[in-house]
Amino acid sequence: MSQTKVRKDQKLLLLQKKRSKRNLTEILMESIVKPMFGDNITTIGSKIAGLLFIIETLRRYLPGQLKITIQELLFNAIQRLPFFKKCSDKTLVFFSPYAQIRFREIEEYRYNYAYSAIKTYLGAQVNSQVKNLKGSLVKGRKSLDFKRDDDKVEDEYEGVKLWWEVLKSTAGVKMCRLTFHRSNWEVVTGPYLRHVVEEGKSIEEKKKKVKLFMNNPSSNWKMQMKNLWSSIEFEHPATFDTMAMDPEKKEEIMSDLLGFRDGEEYYKKIGKAWKRGYLLHGPPGTGKSTMIAAMANLMSYSIYDLELTSIENNWELKKLLLATTSKSIIVIEDIDCSLDLTGEREVKEDHQSNAEIKKEKKKNAVTLSGLLNFIDGIWSACGQERILVFTTNHLGKLDQALIRRGRMDMHIELSYCRSYAFKILAKNYLNLDSHPLFDEIEILLEETCMTPADVAENLMVKDGESGVDGSLKGLIRALEQLKSNHHKKKKVEPTFK
Numbered sequence: 001m002s003q004t005k006v007r008k009d010q011k012l013l014l015l016q017k018k019r020s021k022r023n024l025t026e027i028l029m030e031s032i033v034k035p036m037f038g039d040n041i042t043t044i045g046s047k048i049a050g051l052l053f054i055i056e057t058l059r060r061y062l063p064g065q066l067k068i069t070i071q072e073l074l075f076n077a078i079q080r081l082p083f084f085k086k087c088s089d090k091t092l093v094f095f096s097p098y099a100q101i102r103f104r105e106i107e108e109y110r111y112n113y114a115y116s117a118i119k120t121y122l123g124a125q126v127n128s129q130v131k132n133l134k135g136s137l138v139k140g141r142k143s144l145d146f147k148r149d150d151d152k153v154e155d156e157y158e159g160v161k162l163w164w165e166v167l168k169s170t171a172g173v174k175m176c177r178l179t180f181h182r183s184n185w186e187v188v189t190g191p192y193l194r195h196v197v198e199e200g201k202s203i204e205e206k207k208k209k210v211k212l213f214m215n216n217p218s219s220n221w222k223m224q225m226k227n228l229w230s231s232i233e234f235e236h237p238a239t240f241d242t243m244a245m246d247p248e249k250k251e252e253i254m255s256d257l258l259g260f261r262d263g264e265e266y267y268k269k270i271g272k273a274w275k276r277g278y279l280l281h282g283p284p285g286t287g288k289s290t291m292i293a294a295m296a297n298l299m300s301y302s303i304y305d306l307e308l309t310s311i312e313n314n315w316e317l318k319k320l321l322l323a324t325t326s327k328s329i330i331v332i333e334d335i336d337c338s339l340d341l342t343g344e345r346e347v348k349e350d351h352q353s354n355a356e357i358k359k360e361k362k363k364n365a366v367t368l369s370g371l372l373n374f375i376d377g378i379w380s381a382c383g384q385e386r387i388l389v390f391t392t393n394h395l396g397k398l399d400q401a402l403i404r405r406g407r408m409d410m411h412i413e414l415s416y417c418r419s420y421a422f423k424i425l426a427k428n429y430l431n432l433d434s435h436p437l438f439d440e441i442e443i444l445l446e447e448t449c450m451t452p453a454d455v456a457e458n459l460m461v462k463d464g465e466s467g468v469d470g471s472l473k474g475l476i477r478a479l480e481q482l483k484s485n486h487h488k489k490k491k492v493e494p495t496f497k
């Protein structure tokens with residue numbers, strides 16, 4: 001069957017469904033509501049009593065979802081009567097014994113954690129009576145994981161029946177809708193929903209996977225803040241154990257991070273937003289990106305890799321920030337290359353046309369002040385438990401306002417490979433704690449500037465001789481080469497006095 005035919009059939013089915021719903025409302029209107037009330041209300045009391053009798057009968061004898069659907073239709077029919085059109089919401093609500101609560105995925109521009117907790121809770125309602133399930137194999141686990149895959153879930157709590165629906169509006173807004181009898185208002189809005197959210201959160205915590213998010217270009221954003229970020233599962237193997245750097249510095253960074261993670265009370269006490277900024281600087285190949293991965297693995301936080309060059313203006317930057325979840329690391333790599341850090345744009349030459357200036361502005365309209373707002377303005381206080389990481393190869397190029405303490409709380413320098421870093425790399429790559437060639441290598445490392453990335457590359461090469469000796473000798477050759485190149489360069493360079 002061709003695709004267009006399938007689409008036509010689906011449209012037809014949808015139209016029929018809509019029609020049948022409308023027809024049913026009309027049938028109820030003609031057969032029950034109009035004969036009872038007519039268009040003119042005179043003896044309202046006895047008529048309301050009659051209607052309540054019908055509603056109560058439905059409540060007793062019809063099964064769950066069907067009962068709600070018919071009552072909803074009846075309610076809709078009543079609302080169409082001229083008399084009731086003039087009534088306030090309060091009067092109308094009196095005729096519907098059911099209440100509904102909607103939990104939208106994005107509520108007032110912010111991610112709604114209740115939505116994800118509820119979805120997780122509903123997915124976990126698995127038993128032998130369930131018709132639709134979905135199965136998956138999670139990495140690192142032996143057994144399959146089953147989740148409920150129904151749009152409608154009936155639940156029961158302390159004898160109270162509740163009906164959940166997982167919906168998506170035509171505008172693409174995802175939501176969970178809960179329907180319950182008004183007489184159970186206290187139980188549902190209190191202990192029941194608390195139970196659902198807590199249960200959902202604890203399941204999420206147990207199954208938590210670290211994710212890597214990337215921002216989509218705004219031209220791909222749809223309505224209602226959807227599709228701002230794309231994500232994949234984060235599976236980088238880097239840890240602080242494998243980071244080649246000064247052990248003391250490493251210890252300091254790790255305890256700073258863990259202190260931050262457990263610092264909710266402390267941040268509340270001092271009245272500061274629960275966030276922390278780290279600036280990683282150093283030459284290419286010294287482990288800045290590797291450290292971000294190690295941070296995410298240590299904290300079990302997801303990474304939001306923010307590509308500033310694909311953001312058109314400060315407003316988009318705010319939207320992206322608001323759509324991030326807590327327990328996350330927001331990363332801007334090579335901050336000096338992503339942004340015009342001089343703040344105000346330079347005045348353009350006279351001969352440059354207005355159109356050209358406009359085009360230029362649009363191209364790079366995220367400004368330094370926008371970014372500063374993003375870091376510590378009102379907007380950043382909207383989200384808690386977030387880490388910000390900036391990386392740069394050129395610390396000197398950054399505006400002081402951007403890197404002052406309080407914005408970037410900790411400056412971490414990653415540098416060329418020295419003795420302590422080499423020992424960690426030798427352990428990682430060759431499983432060596434010591435070797436007669438270590439002394440020679442360590443002296444050469446002090447005399448040269450080789451990055452950990454280059455040392456690691458050399459340790460992986462099996463140059464001629466096999467085994468660890470071959471790798472270490474290869475590294476020595478590379479270091480000697482680097483040293484002699486350095487001397488040659490020095491000789492050529494003129495000296496200024």
Ligand SMILES: Nc1ncnc2c1ncn2[C@@H]1O[C@H](COP(=O)(O)OP(=O)(O)OP(=O)(O)O)[C@@H](O)[C@H]1O
Nearest residue numbers: 242243244283284285286287288289290452453456
């Ligand atoms: N300090 C380090 N400890 C362990 N491995 C490192 C370290 N530095 C570099 N490496 C290795 O070198 C590779 C490149 O490092 P990485 O991408 O982290 O460097 P970078 O500082 O982010 O460089 P750039 O400035 O070019 O982005 C990594 O895959 C890692 O294997």
Ligand SMILES: [Mg+2]
Nearest residue numbers: 288289290333
């Ligand atoms: Mg990098």
